[in-house]
Amino acid sequence: MQVGRxxxxxxxxxxxxxxxxxxxxxxxxxxMDYSKGYFYLAISGSEALTETSYFITTDQQxxxxxxxxxxxxxxxxxxxxxGPFMLRVFYRGAPVSRMQPLDISLQxxxxxxxxxxxxxxxxxxxxxFIFPVNEAGCLTYSFVVDPSQTFPLQGNGFTGLDxxxxxxxxxxxxxxxxxxxxxxxxxxxxxEFPITWDVVFKQVLQLYKTIYPVMDKVLxxxxxxxxxxxxxxxxLQLMGEENWQTPNYxxxxxxxxxxxxxxxxxxxxxxxxxxxx
Numbered sequence: 001m002q003v004g005r006x007x008x009x010x011x012x013x014x015x016x017x018x019x020x021x022x023x024x025x026x027x028x029x030x031x032m033d034y035s036k037g038y039f040y041l042a043i044s045g046s047e048a049l050t051e052t053s054y055f056i057t058t059d060q061q062x063x064x065x066x067x068x069x070x071x072x073x074x075x076x077x078x079x080x081x082x083g084p085f086m087l088r089v090f091y092r093g094a095p096v097s098r099m100q101p102l103d104i105s106l107q108x109x110x111x112x113x114x115x116x117x118x119x120x121x122x123x124x125x126x127x128x129f130i131f132p133v134n135e136a137g138c139l140t141y142s143f144v145v146d147p148s149q150t151f152p153l154q155g156n157g158f159t160g161l162d163x164x165x166x167x168x169x170x171x172x173x174x175x176x177x178x179x180x181x182x183x184x185x186x187x188x189x190x191x192e193f194p195i196t197w198d199v200v201f202k203q204v205l206q207l208y209k210t211i212y213p214v215m216d217k218v219l220x221x222x223x224x225x226x227x228x229x230x231x232x233x234x235x236l237q238l239m240g241e242e243n244w245q246t247p248n249y250x251x252x253x254x255x256x257x258x259x260x261x262x263x264x265x266x267x268x269x270x271x272x273x274x275x276x277x
Contacts, residue, residue: 004042025198036093036114047185054102054171055090056123063174065133066258067181073130075104077174084128085174087143105144110137111164116151136180143172179257188263195267197223204260208251215251232268239264 005027007013012025041049058130063075063085074082081132089096096102123129131141144150149171152163185203187193201221206246209221237243238250239261250256 002243007041016080035095052146053092054096055093056104056143056145057090058086058087058174059088060085061174062177063131064177064179064254065131067133067136067178069133072133073128075131076241076244080241081209085131087123087125087129089123089127095181096123098124098127100124100147106149107142107144107151109142111140112138131174131176133178136178138175138177141176143174143176145172173272177255179255180259182259183226184258185259187264188268190261195270197226197267200264201224203263204256212251212253229272232271236265236268 007025011017033075036064038053041075042049060077063077065072065075073084075085077085091101091102101122101124104121104123106119108117110116121143131139142149142151149167151167151171154163182203187198188195188203193199203224205221205226209216213219219225219231226235235250238248239256243249244254
């Protein structure tokens, strides 16, 4: 038996209605047993969006880690302290038991290079899922329950950005940003090579001056400004991980790795010692 309601543009999704309802459509359903049925959205009689029996989600869809960090199973999501990543898995609204886990396909996707790694995985509700942190970069993990959620999408008539958009709409995704261990900085951090302003600029700040020119407008990125004792004290404060989850964290893009932060901190501390001497 089908129970439905027709949604029209003028009645439900015009701009005026969109503003009034915040883009939400209130669907009234009859009081009956839906445990064996499913909901779907049909366009011209064909199913376009269909409810699935399984639902995978998390409160930590965006997580950060340092390349090669120890321990490797703790991530930054809402600021300090770092913590494990918890996956929520439901079947028709009920948590999936550890005693009867769900077999899925796990995709590790690099949307920049287009590389995709496919593997099998077993998941259940409230499990602590561990992602590898040996590879630097921004990786998207897709927990695939149904073949239609596999990336890249096949047979849907989508191309280009439409593929990404449709994939994100119907898939269970987690994005992991692993910050590089910057091996080229080790000689400076170990004291083998001196840390100068040119080193700090070329290894860290030149990128922000180029990609985010507004930073250079607010505080011009040059040796004179960054050598000022007040500015240096402020920089050390804003780079502190305790500010990581706030808009005051520098940089707000959260993409400065631990070795890069250490390089700036060591340069500032070295600069202060030289001034006092």
